[in-house]
Amino acid sequence: MNIATSKAPEVLLRGHNITRRWGGLVALNQVNVELTRGTVHAVIGTNGAGKSTLINILSGEFPPSDGRVELLGQDVTLWQQPRRARAGLGRSYQRNTIYPSFSVFENCRLAAQASQQKPWQWWQNAQSCQHSCGIAEGVVARSGLTGSRNISAGLLSHGQKRQLEIAMCLATQPQVLLLDEPLAGMGAEETDRMLAMLQELKTDHAILLVEHDMDAVFRIADCVTVMVNGSVIASDTPAAIRSNPQVQTAYLGDH
Numbered sequence: 001m002n003i004a005t006s007k008a009p010e011v012l013l014r015g016h017n018i019t020r021r022w023g024g025l026v027a028l029n030q031v032n033v034e035l036t037r038g039t040v041h042a043v044i045g046t047n048g049a050g051k052s053t054l055i056n057i058l059s060g061e062f063p064p065s066d067g068r069v070e071l072l073g074q075d076v077t078l079w080q081q082p083r084r085a086r087a088g089l090g091r092s093y094q095r096n097t098i099y100p101s102f103s104v105f106e107n108c109r110l111a112a113q114a115s116q117q118k119p120w121q122w123w124q125n126a127q128s129c130q131h132s133c134g135i136a137e138g139v140v141a142r143s144g145l146t147g148s149r150n151i152s153a154g155l156l157s158h159g160q161k162r163q164l165e166i167a168m169c170l171a172t173q174p175q176v177l178l179l180d181e182p183l184a185g186m187g188a189e190e191t192d193r194m195l196a197m198l199q200e201l202k203t204d205h206a207i208l209l210v211e212h213d214m215d216a217v218f219r220i221a222d223c224v225t226v227m228v229n230g231s232v233i234a235s236d237t238p239a240a241i242r243s244n245p246q247v248q249t250a251y252l253g254d255h
Contacts, residue, residue, distance in 0.1 A: 009036040012206040013058065013089070013176045018067035020053055020230075027053045029231045030067070035176060035206035040198060042209045042217045045227035051210045052094075054227070055178050058208070059091045060084040072175065090174030094181045096161050097168075100154025104145050104164055107153050108136035111171035135171050143167035144197060159190030163197065170201075177207045183216050195220050218242070226250070 013035040020028040028050045035041050043051050057064050060081035069077045076084055099107050112132040140149055143163045148156060153164055162182050169177060179198075183191050191213065198207060198220055211217050217224065218238045225235040228250050234241060241247055 009038070011036050012072055013208075014068075014070040015054070015058055016068040016070070018054065018057055018064045018069070020050075020057060020062075021065045027230050028057070028064070029229075031227070031230075031232055033058075033208070033225060033232075033235075035208055037175070037204065037206050038202055039222040040202050040207045040209055040220050041223045041225065042211060042221035043225045043227060044211065044214070044217060048229070049227040050230040051227060052180065053230075055091065055180050055208065055210055059089060059178050085172055085174070088173075088175040089178070090169040090172050090176065091178035092162075092165050092169055092180055092182055094184065096165055098153045098161060098164055100152065102153060103150050104153055104156070104167075105136055105140055105149045107164060108139050108167050108171045109133055111168040112136050112139075112173075114172070135173065139167045139170040142170065142197075142200075144193060157190070159186050159193060162186070162190075162194065166197070166201075175205060177201065177205050178210075179207065180210050181212065182209070183211055183213045191216055 011034050015031060015033040018028050018031045019026070031050070031054060033041070033054070043054065045051050056062060058069060060076070060079055060083070063077065068075060071084060071087055071089055074087070076087065099110065102110070109132050112135040140146055143166055145160065145163055145167060148160060153161065156164060166179070166182065183194055186194065195216060201207065209217070209221065221238050223235065224238050224241040226233050226241060226247050233250060234244050234247050236244070
């Protein structure tokens with residue numbers, strides 16, 4: 001008799017009991033989160049719930065007051081952001097961080113080059129580096145920007161700029177993506193394109209999505225964590241979160 005066995009989910013990033021205090025203010029209170037390959041884990045909550053503080057600690061912007069962060073099985077709690085990025089962590093920000101005067105391709109090539117610096121090869125023209133150029137070509141295509149490859153980034157639409165920012169993130173070859181409100185300010189068509197891209201990216205990444213667009217969250221997320229005043233009040237499937245009375249009272253209302 002053949003017995004089917006299911007493969008355990010591959011956890012790429014863990015936050016254990018993360019707490020952050022600013023003086024007497026507790027911004028995060030013993031928050032636990034796990035990101036597994038092949039999933040989108042959404043974190044939702046009202047302004048001031050602690051979402052941005054959580055993503056900043058996970059990415060290494062600043063350390064937790066208590067708790068631990070593990071990336072690919074390593075304790076990275078004391079690692080700063082550049083070291084975590086080199087180890088496989090990528091993030092986007094609420095505001096665009098692109099180079100508007102450079103082309104889409106050049107933005108991606110520079111991101112790839114930054115993650116694979118070779119200061120000992122100072123005589124080589126960086127633009128001729130086959131490795132970084134190859135990565136750039138790949139992420140331009142994967143992010144759906146091939147048709148805008150040679151356009152100055154500053155001329156892109158808002159949605160395309162957000163796509164480019166994720167493409168630049170991908171150019172660093174991360175396994176974990178931390179995306180801070182990538183859908184902010186988008187129309188319906190741009191949102192659809194972004195969600196399609198995230199759906200494709202999750203096949204080989206673990207994605208944390210901080211987002212206010214609830215319709216989009218429930219379309220794309222495999223797991224939803226709800227935060228209120230720095231604490232997690234629920235973390236479950238989208239269907240379970242929708243029907244959770246505590247979540248409905250605290251955040252979703254009649255949604």
